[in-house]
Amino acid sequence: MKNYKILVTNDDGIGSPGLLAAAEAVQEFGEIIVIAPSTQQTAMGRSLQGNRNAALQPIDYKVNGKIIEAYHCDCAPAILVRHSLDVVFQDRKPDMIVSGINYGENIGATITSSGTVGAAMEGATFGVPSIAVSKETNFADHKRYTEQNWNATKYFLNIFAGKVLENKLPDDVDVIKIDVPESADISTPWKITRQSKFAYYSTIIDTPSLKSKLGDGKIGINENLVNVEKDSDIYAFSIDKVVSVTPISIDLTSRIDFDKIFVD
Helix, strand or coil: CCCEEEEEECCCCCCCHHHHHHHHHHHHHEEEEEEEECCCCCCCCCCCCECCCCCCEECCCEECCEECCEEEECECHHHHHHHHHHHCCCCCCCCEEEEEEEECCCCEHHHHHCHHHHHHHHHHHCCCCEEEEEECCCHHHCCCCCCCCCHHHHHHHHHHHHHHHHCCCCCCCCEEEEEECCCCCCCCCEEECECCCCECEEEECCCCCCCCCHHHCEEEECCCCCCCCCCEHHHHHHHCCCEEEEEECCCCCCCCCHHHCCCC
């Protein structure tokens, strides 16, 4: 097997157990370099914001008993990936970027809000095949490090990382998005899905008014998912309870025949 070079990042921060689990899952494929935000950066999407005076800070990081190259930086995941490609991978781009394992699923129309997906898409923009991988957790765990059983998610990440590294992604596929239900184990089926157009997460304000604050909104799962597409990531994950594997393109252009738009 070729000795690949892999960048592992996330949006939950350098101290996340999910980040360590991701590195453990792909370490067998070659040289792993972990580069993650210094702090929690959930829901940053593809933001290019960060402390403009910050630089990559080396950190002692052990994966499966082995000390590996690792850094953190005070910035959003997407700009961190961009910066890392410029300064750490000057001579050779990584063969793959893995973003995750995220606390909380990233499915449906709200995935562009995800820092996990944003980091993967940023890498793909520079021609690096990328994986964004997330595990279902309670809402209360989305922004804190809680004990999780990562075994199933690591198993599926390992499988698809191998596929991405050993086989070229097809044209129009830049990111593989993996979402693993909390109930999954290594025997759980997986399914190729499309991204749903439904918003999976919604914000509820009990008594909305012009004086309502942003922090008054409570995040929850959209209850209006009765008609969700049966071939979608939401349906596979929430209804079928299987692992959703979604091929994502960084080309957001509609695939419709252009001649059919604005026809008189």
